[in-house]
Amino acid sequence: MNLRRPEVRPNPALASSLAGAVLWAVLAVPPIRRMLEATMTAQMLVQIPLLALAGWLAAAAIPRGVAAPMTRWNAGGIAGLLLASLASMPWMLPRMMDASVVDGWIAAAKYLCVPLLIGAPVALSWPLAGFVVRGMFLLELIATAFRLGWLYLAAPGRLCSNYLIGDQLRLGRYLLAVGVILCLAVTWRVMWGRVRVTRPGC
């Protein structure tokens, strides 16, 4: 609230990175972590996206002197979005979802990898990306939601030793729903939204 007052002269980058750090710290509180890892559904659809969001918010703290040289290797945001896509893959594997619950090292890797290699690169790359690159990234996201949802629904048995079959099926259904919602959002944007075709910084 205080930050909104004009006399305080808010620093949006600082506020954003602080929010990211606070979010990350809250997610790391053991009872909250346990709660978010109690079901497969919460781990994949709440914990991991929030960790990525923490990285996205914290990326505002990266000074211009560091971000600019990175941008030179990230034309159109391609390298950064590719990094985020690849870094997200291990955390969709049932094996890693299982292991991050019982293995402290894997859990630590998740808490570092998801914000730093998914959230932050997307934050730095999205503004650089043009219409085509953004479209590809979003379509891949939609395809992944459908693929994973279908996988969890079609798997003959439990894929995670630490989670129940009902949880797995629910996650499958929710992922299909996420895919549909993303699809509708993208379609809406393309049909009726304002789509900027020029690519800044390229």
Add this chain to the structure above:
Amino acid sequence: MPVLRALLASLLILAAGIAVLARATDGFRAFTSETARRIDVRKHPRALPDVVLQTAEGRRVGLGSLRGRWVLIDFIYTRCTTYCSVQGGVFARLQAELAAPIAAGDVALLSISFDPEHDDPAHLADYLRRFGDRGAGWTAARPASTAGLESLLRTFGVTAVPDGLGGFAHNAAIAVVDPRGRLVDIVDWSEPRAAARYVTATHRDSP
């Protein structure tokens, strides 16, 4: 040449990403922790801890006393009423099929309860009766101590989670222990033949 630089960076990221994924999946073979545990056991056989068990007859035996023969082990809880109750039927069938090697002392079947609080010797005896135990070569037992149970679950990689209905969901399988007392393989309970082959292969070879 910003585009070429981005391309180069992307290729490096792609190579690193594929390497990490390969590492995380044992060369794209293990996408679940269950497959990973089976691959690991086959590659690195695990020595069993000498845990003390209490059998359905109330006797106390060390796991080490079973050395010198093949041992097929499954983890159970006797209250199971869902699909895991087929485990008992599978072991009863194995007991019938392996009657000769059992009589020769080449193999033993062992069902270990991971629910020792409930599964006292009486419940274990009832479990064996229920599935038609033929009286030779099949032991049902519970770990005598909590530490023993934990050590067994860790070594065998068994995870049992409460199913919210008073029972457990667990990664049921048949564990194969060789005569040297090492866990060498874990096979699906739907493929008891694969477990039996270990035993029959050596049984036929021996005079």
